[in-house]
Amino acid sequence: MPNFPFIRHAAGAALAACALAGLSSCAYNEELGRSQLAIIPASQMSSLGATAWADVNKKEKVSTDPKYVSRLNRVAPKILRAAGENPRNWDYRVFDSKQLNAFALPGNHFAVYTGLMDLMANDDQLATVIGHEVGHVRANHGGERVSQQLGTNFALGAAQQAIGAGSQTGQAALGALGVGAQYGVLLPFSRKHELEADRLGVIYMNRAGYDPNEALKFWTKMSAAGGAKPPEFASTHPSDATRIEQIRDVIATLPPRGR
Ligand SMILES: [Zn+2]
Numbered sequence: 001m002p003n004f005p006f007i008r009h010a011a012g013a014a015l016a017a018c019a020l021a022g023l024s025s026c027a028y029n030e031e032l033g034r035s036q037l038a039i040i041p042a043s044q045m046s047s048l049g050a051t052a053w054a055d056v057n058k059k060e061k062v063s064t065d066p067k068y069v070s071r072l073n074r075v076a077p078k079i080l081r082a083a084g085e086n087p088r089n090w091d092y093r094v095f096d097s098k099q100l101n102a103f104a105l106p107g108n109h110f111a112v113y114t115g116l117m118d119l120m121a122n123d124d125q126l127a128t129v130i131g132h133e134v135g136h137v138r139a140n141h142g143g144e145r146v147s148q149q150l151g152t153n154f155a156l157g158a159a160q161q162a163i164g165a166g167s168q169t170g171q172a173a174l175g176a177l178g179v180g181a182q183y184g185v186l187l188p189f190s191r192k193h194e195l196e197a198d199r200l201g202v203i204y205m206n207r208a209g210y211d212p213n214e215a216l217k218f219w220t221k222m223s224a225a226g227g228a229k230p231p232e233f234a235s236t237h238p239s240d241a242t243r244i245e246q247i248r249d250v251i252a253t254l255p256p257r258g259r
Contacts, residue, residue, distance in 0.1 A: 025147070031138045032196055038140065039147040042106075049107030049142065053091070056111070063096040068117050072130075075123050075210075079130045082208035083138055083200070092130075100225060104133035106142040119221060124205065124214035131201030131208075131215075138200060141193045195246055202250045209258040212251045219243060 027038040040048075063069060072094050077087035090108040095101075097113045104110035110133045112126070120126050136142070189197070198215075206212045223240065 027140075029140055031135075031200060036140065036144045037147040038143055040143055042140075042143065045140075045143045045146070046107035048146070049105035049109060053105050053107070053109040060095040060097060060111070063094040063114055065094075065096070065114070068094040068114050071117070071123065071126060072112060075126045076130055078208040078210075079127055079134055079204050082204045083131075083134050085134065085138075100222075102129050102133055104137050106137060106140075108137065110134065110137070119225065120218065122214065124210040125218040127205040127208060127210040128201060128215040128218045131204040132197045133201075134204065135197035135200030136189065136193065139193070139196050141189055141197065145189070145193070195243065198243060198247055199250050202247055203254070206251075206254045206257055207259065211257070212247075212254060215247050216244060216251070219247065 025037060025039045026035045028035050072092065076090070076092050080087040080090055085108075090110070092110045092112075094117065095111050095113045098115040099113045100116045100119060102110070102112040102116055110130070112129060112133075116129065117126065120129070198219075202212045202215050205215065223244075
């Protein structure tokens with residue numbers, strides 16, 4: 001996968017990017033209470049997500065083990081309803097793999113791997129992960145990230161053209177548009193997006209009647225898993241002191257469970 005170092009610098013620069021791209025490409029996300037860059041229409045993000053979902057499903061083995069599947073089918077609809085979603089509009093499954101992993105895609109798809117589920121002590125900890133992943137989708141983090149990439153690539157191309165870098169740059173920018181869009185949905189989320197997904201996830205799980213304190217236990221366990229080399233899900237989902245601290249703060253503001 002090509003490496004575009006400037007993508008990382010774009011994270012968190014939504015406001016500046018909104019000003020750059022014009023207000024029409026900004027959208028207010030009620031769930032987040034902030035504006036975000038949204039160059040790509042939701043319908044296009046959904047089809048991008050559907051393509052990625054079909055691709056991953058070809059590569060992974062879908063688990064039919066009731067030990068995992070019935071747990072997912074028990075918890076997922078409750079979290080989705082708590083998030084204001086209709087579970088029927090979502091496609092979710094368990095992948096049979098030792099990976100400590102879970103992910104969500106635009107267009108209402110998510111998957112949890114058996115390896116990660118083996119680490120979960122109870123339904124509340126599964127609710128933590130599902131809440132977090134559904135939070136990413138409700139927050140349109142995928143759309144925001146791809147928009148940031150497109151915006152940055154466009155800005156970079158324009159700047160280099162202005163200083164006479166030649167037509168090669170234009171080609172590279174075009175390539176980046178295609179490739180960026182292709183891979184955008186599977187790139188790790190930024191720190192800011194992670195914290196937002198954590199916050200939404202904890203709110204949803206509490207609303208669904210699960211114990212939000214289990215989120216603290218789960219993320220603490222994730223940061224310990226893997227030792228020196230953190231597992232994939234932990235490395236793309238940093239389980240550090242900031243994250244734990246924020247979850248503690250969110251828990252302190254929550255209404256009684258189930259509301
Ligand atoms: Zn995440």
